[in-house]
Amino acid sequence: MNQTLELFWISGSPFAWRVQLVLAIHNIDYVSHLLDLSKKEQKQPNYLALNPRGQVPLLRHGELLVRESVAILVYLDSLYPEWQLFGNTSQDKAVIWQQVCEVENLIVPYLRQFVIPIFFGSLEDKKDEVIEAYEKLSYEFSILNDVLENKDLLAGDRLSAADIVTYPVLKLVERAATREAAKKLNLDLLSFEKKHPYLGEWLQKIENIPGVVNTYPPHWR
Numbered sequence: 001m002n003q004t005l006e007l008f009w010i011s012g013s014p015f016a017w018r019v020q021l022v023l024a025i026h027n028i029d030y031v032s033h034l035l036d037l038s039k040k041e042q043k044q045p046n047y048l049a050l051n052p053r054g055q056v057p058l059l060r061h062g063e064l065l066v067r068e069s070v071a072i073l074v075y076l077d078s079l080y081p082e083w084q085l086f087g088n089t090s091q092d093k094a095v096i097w098q099q100v101c102e103v104e105n106l107i108v109p110y111l112r113q114f115v116i117p118i119f120f121g122s123l124e125d126k127k128d129e130v131i132e133a134y135e136k137l138s139y140e141f142s143i144l145n146d147v148l149e150n151k152d153l154l155a156g157d158r159l160s161a162a163d164i165v166t167y168p169v170l171k172l173v174e175r176a177a178t179r180e181a182a183k184k185l186n187l188d189l190l191s192f193e194k195k196h197p198y199l200g201e202w203l204q205k206i207e208n209i210p211g212v213v214n215t216y217p218p219h220w221r
């Protein structure tokens with residue numbers, strides 16, 4: 001491939017983290033453009049010219065600009081078909097896409113409802129919504145835990161987009177749930193290991209893949 005991959009991202013974005021994960025796991029070089037959320041760099045004209053919604057992640061590859069983390073994963077998977085991120089057999093494809101869709105449709109909305117008030121200081125006003133989101137997330141995590149009771153990874157024994165899409169989302173929930181602000185809610189704080197043991201083991205498996213730890217959001221370290 002003769003054109004450079006460039007990734008625009010923000011520290012702590014679970015969507016950008018998905019892309020960083022696959023690039024790191026497969027040891028792919030790319031040019032990193034870290035945007036500073038506190039300076040609203042994602043809303044500056046030079047970035048809006050690339051992505052009118054001012055969101056990350058954005059992948060630039062030559063003339064091509066790709067938004068949406070899942071679309072970026074699909075694109076990278078077509079550049080590197082040996083990754084088989086979206087499976088090889090009909091059954092694998094169905095399992096992987098089912099998981100991706102469930103994360104996007106059933107988990108991400110509650111992720112936003114849960115983490116935004118905790119991270120951005122509106123918890124007092126949004127307490128009921130945060131607790132509701134936490135309950136929905138816990139339910140979704142118990143389903144994932146059941147899936148992982150009999151599987152090494154979400155789509156079997158091979159790392160796939162199902163794992164890549166899900167992992168940063170869970171890490172963000174875990175991080176929010178253990179923030180000082182969240183303690184006031186008296187949630188049964190998410191301890192994946194205790195409450196969802198198979199999910200806890202799976203998180204550890206992903207973390208043990210070489211390259212993954214280096215993708216942790218810089219401001220978490």
Ligand SMILES: N[C@@H](CCC(=O)N[C@@H](CS)C(=O)NCC(=O)O)C(=O)O
Nearest residue numbers: 013014015054055056057068069070
């Ligand atoms: N569905 C999109 C979600 C992208 C998204 O929500 N990005 C957030 C970061 S987590 C963002 O760029 N927020 C900055 C803003 O909207 O100003 C994807 O999967 O890429």
